[in-house]
Amino acid sequence: MKPIIQATQVQFNYGAQVVLSGVDLTIHPGEIIGLIGENGAGKTTLLNLLLGLRTVKQGQLTVFDQRPGSMISKQKIGSMLQGDLPIRGVTVKDMLELAAVQYPNALKPTDLLAELELTPLAKRRLNALSGGQLRRVTFALALIGNPDLLFLDEPTVGMDTNAQQAFWQRINALKAQGKTMIITSHYLPEIQAVADRICLLQKGQIAFQGTFQALQQQYQQVEITCQTALPAATFMDLPGVTAVTKTGLQLQISSEAGDATLGALVPFLAQLKQVAVKRESLADIFVHLTKGAVA
Amino acid sequence: MKTWLVQLKFDGRRLILRNFSFQFFSILMPAGFYLLFTKVMVTGNVPTSFNLKYMASMMVYSGTINALFGIASILLRDRETGILQWSRLTPAGVKPYYLSIGCWSLLMNVLAVLVLGTIAVIVNHVDLTFGQWLSIGGIAILGQVPTLLLGVLMSFVSRAETLSVLSNVITFPMAIISGLWWPISMLPNWLQPIGKLMPTYFVNDWLGRVATHGTLVKTDIWGTGVWIVGMLAIVLCGVQLLLKRSDGVVSA
Numbered sequence: 001m002k003p004i005i006q007a008t009q010v011q012f013n014y015g016a017q018v019v020l021s022g023v024d025l026t027i028h029p030g031e032i033i034g035l036i037g038e039n040g041a042g043k044t045t046l047l048n049l050l051l052g053l054r055t056v057k058q059g060q061l062t063v064f065d066q067r068p069g070s071m072i073s074k075q076k077i078g079s080m081l082q083g084d085l086p087i088r089g090v091t092v093k094d095m096l097e098l099a100a101v102q103y104p105n106a107l108k109p110t111d112l113l114a115e116l117e118l119t120p121l122a123k124r125r126l127n128a129l130s131g132g133q134l135r136r137v138t139f140a141l142a143l144i145g146n147p148d149l150l151f152l153d154e155p156t157v158g159m160d161t162n163a164q165q166a167f168w169q170r171i172n173a174l175k176a177q178g179k180t181m182i183i184t185s186h187y188l189p190e191i192q193a194v195a196d197r198i199c200l201l202q203k204g205q206i207a208f209q210g211t212f213q214a215l216q217q218q219y220q221q222v223e224i225t226c227q228t229a230l231p232a233a234t235f236m237d238l239p240g241v242t243a244v245t246k247t248g249l250q251l252q253i254s255s256e257a258g259d260a261t262l263g264a265l266v267p268f269l270a271q272l273k274q275v276a277v278k279r280e281s282l283a284d285i286f287v288h289l290t291k292g293a294v295a
Numbered sequence: 296m297k298t299w300l301v302q303l304k305f306d307g308r309r310l311i312l313r314n315f316s317f318q319f320f321s322i323l324m325p326a327g328f329y330l331l332f333t334k335v336m337v338t339g340n341v342p343t344s345f346n347l348k349y350m351a352s353m354m355v356y357s358g359t360i361n362a363l364f365g366i367a368s369i370l371l372r373d374r375e376t377g378i379l380q381w382s383r384l385t386p387a388g389v390k391p392y393y394l395s396i397g398c399w400s401l402l403m404n405v406l407a408v409l410v411l412g413t414i415a416v417i418v419n420h421v422d423l424t425f426g427q428w429l430s431i432g433g434i435a436i437l438g439q440v441p442t443l444l445l446g447v448l449m450s451f452v453s454r455a456e457t458l459s460v461l462s463n464v465i466t467f468p469m470a471i472i473s474g475l476w477w478p479i480s481m482l483p484n485w486l487q488p489i490g491k492l493m494p495t496y497f498v499n500d501w502l503g504r505v506a507t508h509g510t511l512v513k514t515d516i517w518g519t520g521v522w523i524v525g526m527l528a529i530v531l532c533g534v535q536l537l538l539k540r541s542d543g544v545v546s547a
Contacts, residue, residue: 051384074386083377089309101301102385141381 001028004180010059019045020204034195035184038290041201043184047151078147084134086127093122103145131158150181192282219285222258226275238264302391317365321403325357344507346419351502352475355495357407358439362446363466366400370450404439408432430505438498444526494522
């Protein structure tokens with residue numbers, strides 16, 4: 001399948017400051033990419049390059065086989081960037097109507113408002129909306145052109161819990177329709193739940209690219225808890241174990257090689273009760289990776 | 296075309312219908328000035344020629360205020376609220392946006408001509424032929440182009456505070472020394488030649504001559520033309536330079 005986005009050794013800098021360096025990225029139709037990284041890692045710059053708002057200094061970058069920012073790519077892309085549009089004197093419906101007229105396969109504004117449960121806000125002025133409501137309108141603006149590719153930069157900031165749930169339901173529906181999405185968010189559980197692939201940017205370079213499961217394989221920190229009468233010292237020398245604590249019958253084992261430790265626990269299973277294994281979440285791994293604990 | 300028409304409707308609502316301050320400063324304030332200086336603060340019979348020339352001055356003043364205060368601040372605010380970036384990402388790009396803003400600015404100038412003309416006819420009983428009114432409308436629109444382009448250029452300053460200072464520093468001295476508030480002959484001798492180089496002077500003089508059946512002078516036409524071409528060149532080069540320096544993104 002032909003990739004939608006192809007980046008080869010992309011570099012971008014502001015003067016002497018290198019923001020992105022040696023970025024290789026291939027994204028195929030229907031994929032959801034979770035773009036994560038610390039503040040200033042280069043996520044927004046990468047999105048700006050993909051949108052054609054900035055120009056690649058070195059390397060090659062194509063979107064829909066075109067240079068970023070071409071008419072064809074603009075027609076197929078919907079973007080929800082960090083800034084909303086609190087324009088004075090403009091209603092939600094006015095804004096969507098202006099956007100809809102620009103795209104060849106646009107959705108009907110009234111239908112989209114109804115689908116996103118925004119109909120009650122249709123006649124409200126944009127500058128009178130709350131932060132979360134504005135974010136939802138920005139999402140509607142990203143969808144109005146019925147795009148094949150969506151860029152969602154911190155999409156749920158300011159949304160209340162209900163709005164967030166509705167947003168992710170919508171994202172799953174779009175995923176089922178085969179839409180391609182690049183999502184950046186600091187709420188990593190959201191990314192973990194929907195992304196097919198994680199792309200971790202660190203200091204302008206891609207530090208990891210793959211599935212969350214592959215990332216977990218690479219980073220095997222686990223916490224094992226159980227109840228046992230065996231002494232703590234029994235487990236100290238098992239492979240990968242970094243710490244063992246025991247309070248009464250409650251035992252807690254920390255390991256940096258989860259699979260090896262679990263394998264070594266098999267002979268003791270008859271004497272272990274209520275065994276629970278907690279693998280690191282994306283957020284935990286992110287913290288370790290960005291602190292440089294794992295290369 | 297359809298995109299531009301929808302953009303025109305969109306901007307008309309937000310910039311004109313739902314924006315009283317724009318209407319006030321572009322139309323009502325010059326109209327108030329006209330009434331004040333031709334009806335309230337005068338004694339005895341006011342010559343018809345003064346009523347006509349002051350009407351022309353207020354038409355130019357309206358266009359100048361509209362461009363250097365109204366349009367410049369609207370463009371800056373739009374850049375700050377993200378409309379410009381949003382427009383850049385749409386298939387039609389920023390052209391319909393700038394065309395629409397420019398059209399509304401010129402249309403507001405036509406409206407100012409209509410309002411000031413109506414007041415001049417009803418209150419000061421001025422009597423002009425249809426051809427004169429048509430010429431006045433056309434010259435007023437043409438004469439606003441240099442200040443409109445100057446407004447576009449000013450909107451690229453980085454802060455609203457800077458723009459406010461710039462608008463005040465340029466608009467009022469330019470209005471005064473080019474003879475929009477009172478006759479240029481009342482200014483000191485050393486200042487008059489400078490005033491006569493201002494774009495507002497050329498168009499004001501041109502309008503005044505058309506309104507009073509005066510002799511048209513080529514310098515008014517040439518002066519306006521040179522300002523239009525010069526400002527267009529500066530704006531186009533300036534925007535290109537800004538886009539290049541900022542790597543394609545002119546953001547707040």
